Amino acid sequence: MELDNKLRILADAAKYDASCASSGSRRKRVEGGFGNTEGIGICHSYTPDGRCVSLLKLLLTNYCIYDCSYCVNRISSDTPRARFTPEEVVNLTIEFYKRNYIEGLFLSSGIIQNADYTMEQMISVARTLRQEHLFGGYIHLKAVPGASNELLLEAGTWADRLSANIELAVDSELRELAPAKSHLQIEDAMSKIGFGIADAADRSNARAQSPKFAPAGQSTQMIVGATSASDSVVLAKASELYKKQKLRRVYYSAFSPIPHADPALPIIRPPMIREHRLYQADWLLRFYGFKVEELTTPESPDLPLDQDPKLAWALRHRDFFPVDVNKASRAALLRIPGIGVRNVKRILQIRRYHALKLDDLAKLKISIAKTKYFITTSGDNPAALQIDSKRLPKKFEPQPRQMALFEARSGEL
C-alpha cells in the first residue's frame, strides 16, 4: 500500500485520542542529533475543528483483535485497515520534524497478536528514533494495558509521556462495551508506569545525570456520552485517578459518531458543551481548590450546560458572597466567578500598592458583567446588593435567539 494511503487511514484512526500535548518535558538536543523539548508545548497548526496539531498522531496499525463497541477499529468494524512498518513511522517523524511541522510523535496502535507484541512494536519505533537517529523531540506512547512490566518500563525510558486510556468512568460499562478491558487491568498498567516515574525521581534526587523516565508523566482519556454515566461519576473517577495514579491530565472526549459505528451506541452530535464543562470542572478541581462534591449535587449529578461550573457553584452558595477583592484570601478570590488563577495572582500583587476598583478589574480583562454581583471593591458597586435576589440567575441566561428556520432538533443530527 502507498505511504500516502496508510497515512490517511492511520492518522484518521488516531484522531479519536484527544491528547496532543507536548509540554512538561525538558530534553536537551544530543550532540550530533536533532530535536529538543523546552518544557512548553507548541501547537504547529490548527485543524478546522479548532484542535491543535502538535504531534504526529498515528496508529502503528488499526488491525485490532478487540471488539470495543465505541471504537472505529474494533474487529467487527469494516473500516479499511493498514499497518505501518516501524521504519515508516520513524522516517515520517524525522522528515516532518525537520521541517518544523511537529513537536514529535504520538504513537498508538490497535492490539495485534497480544498486548506484549503490540507494546514491543511501539517501543521499537521510539527506541530507533532515540538511539539511531538521536532524536530529542517529544514522544508520547500509548501504554497497552496487560503488557508486561519490563515493556512498560522500557517504554518509559524512551517516551516523554505514556498514557493508558481508562475509556469509561464506570468499570461495569467498560466491561460491557469493551469485553477485553477492565479498570483493574488499566489501572494496573498505570501503577506500573507510576512506579517507574517515582523511581526515576528518586534516582534523579541522588544523581544529577540519571536517565529520564516519562518526564511528562502519564495521562488518560475518558469517553463521555457513549453511556449514561453522569458528570459527577466522571469527575469522581478523574479525581480518584489524579490522586491515586498521580496523572498529569485526564482528557474528556465527547463521544462522536464514528464511521462503521456499533448500532447499539447513540447517534448524536458529540456533546461538545458537556466536554467543555468537564474540562472547566477538571480545572476547578486541580487549580481552584474545589472538591468533586461541590461541583454537582445529588439532585442534579450533571454539570449545568448553560452555566460554567464555578458560576453554578456561586449561585448555589450566595452566602459566601460578596467577596472583598482588596481583603479576601487567595482561596476566596479563586471562588469568584469570572476571575481566574492568573488574575487572582495579579490582584494579590496589585492590592499591596493600589486599592482595586471595578474599572481596574476591567483592565485585567475580567468580565465585569459577570463578576460584579459577587464582589465588593474600594469603589461603588451597587450590583453586589443583588447577591440574594431571586432574579440573579436570570442575569446569566444567554440572550434569546430566534430559531433558524431549518434548525434540527437539538442533540440530533
Place this chain on the structure above:
Amino acid sequence: MKQVLIEDFPAWRTQARELIQAGVEPSQVHFVDGKSGQPLLFDEPAQDQPKPEATKVPAEFLKLASVAAQYRDPDRWDLLYSVLHRLTNGEPYLLKIDVDSDIRRLRLMEKAIRRDIHKMHAFVRFRKIELEGDAEYIAWHRPDHYIVRAATPFFARRFGNMRWAILTPDESAYWDGAELIFGPGAPRDAAPDDDGLEDLWRTYYASIFNPARINLRAMRAEMPVRHWATLPEAQIISNLTREAGFRVQTMIKDQAPSALPWVPQQATLQALREAAIRCEGCELHKCATQVVFGAGPEGARVVLVGEQPGDEEDLAGSPFVGPAGRLLSRALEEAEVDRSALYVTNAVKHFKFIERGKRRIHAKPGGIEISACRPWLEAELEAVKPELVVCLGATAAQSLMGRDFRVTRDRGQFQPHRWAKQIMATIHPSALLRMPEPDRREQEYRLFVHDLALIRPYMQT
C-alpha cells in the same frame, strides 16, 4: 522639544540613561523610531556629555523594556521613557501596578511579543533544498513584530545539526551549524516555493481532523489568517470545511450493518419471532430461504446458542434439526438433559453458504454478521431470562463473551454474565462431525457429553 533617533534597544538605553540623569521630563523629549523610517524634524547634533553615573531601576524594567522594544509601534520608545521617568521619580513600585495605563500598555506589548515569538516557533515551515549534496532548510515567515533575534536562537538549539535559514521582511537569520548570523530582510520569493513532502503533510492534516467537531472560530483565533500564506496545510482548509458536513453524513450512513432497527423493544418471544421474519439487518437475508429463529419454551432455564442454521435448518425453519442437531439430541440424552425444556437458538439467524454446483456449503459467519445479528440474540435472552447460557462453539462464545474467548482453553468454565446468571461454552456438535479419526471423535464426544451434563443442576427448580 528634543528629538532622538533610536535604532535599537541598546541605543535607547544609552540615550535614556543620559536624559534621566539630566532630569529631562518625558514631555521634553521625543524618540524617533529608526525602523519606522520617519525623518527627524529637527536634527540636533549629539553633544559630548560626561560619562553618566549609574541610574538604579528594577531589573524587571530592563527585561520588560527589552521585550517591548521589539513591538512594532514607533511610540514605544516614548512610552518606555515615560515609565522610566516615573520609576525614578517617586513611583518605584509602578511595575507592580498592572492596572496603571502605561504599565498596562507595556504588559500588552510584552504579551503580544511573547505570542508572536511563540507563533514563529510554531508556524515557520522549512523547505528542504539540496546544495552541493548538502541539505539546507529554508523558510520564509512574516512575524508581526521585530522578533527575529529573540525568536531564532530556539531554532539553533533545536536544529543545531542542520543548516537552515529563516527569511523575514525585516531581518533574516542563518545558521551554518555553529553560529547564528543575522542579515537583511528578504522577499518571499527568495525562499524555495515547494517541498515534495508537503503533500504528505497535507494528507496528515486532512486526516487528523474530526469533521463532526468543526469549530472555525477556534482555529482562526489560534492560527490567524495572516499566517496562512506560508502554511502549506492552509491551502486545503476551505476544501476540508466545505466537505465536513458531507463527511459526517457518510460516517452515519456507513454504520455497521445491524438488525437493531428490526428488533422490537421488550417484546415477547412470539413477537420477536414474527418481527425477525422481515429482518434485513445484514446481507445474509438475500440468499437464505428464511430466518431460523430460536425454539423452545419461553420460561426455559437454560439457553443453548449455536453458530448459524445449516442447510436443513434453512429449509425447515427450525434450529438444530440437521446432522449436528441430531448429534446434539443424542448427546443431551446421554447427559440426561431434556432437550424439550431447553431454548435452542443461534448466534446468526440466517444461513450463510457458498454454492458448489447443486450443494450449498456452510460458510463461517464473519464478525460483521455476528455483530449485526447480536441484537436478536440479546432480545431472546432478555425475553427468556435464563439461569444459564451454553455457547456451542467459538462463534456463539465470542458473540457473547468477546473475541478473547477461546473454547479450547475456557470450555466448561462458568462465569457470570449480563444476560444470565452464568454462562459456559463447549464445542459445537458439527466440529465432532468433521473429525475424521473415529477414536478422537469418540473421545471428544465423551467430553462434549460431560460438558452438557454440567447443565443438569440448572434444569431443576
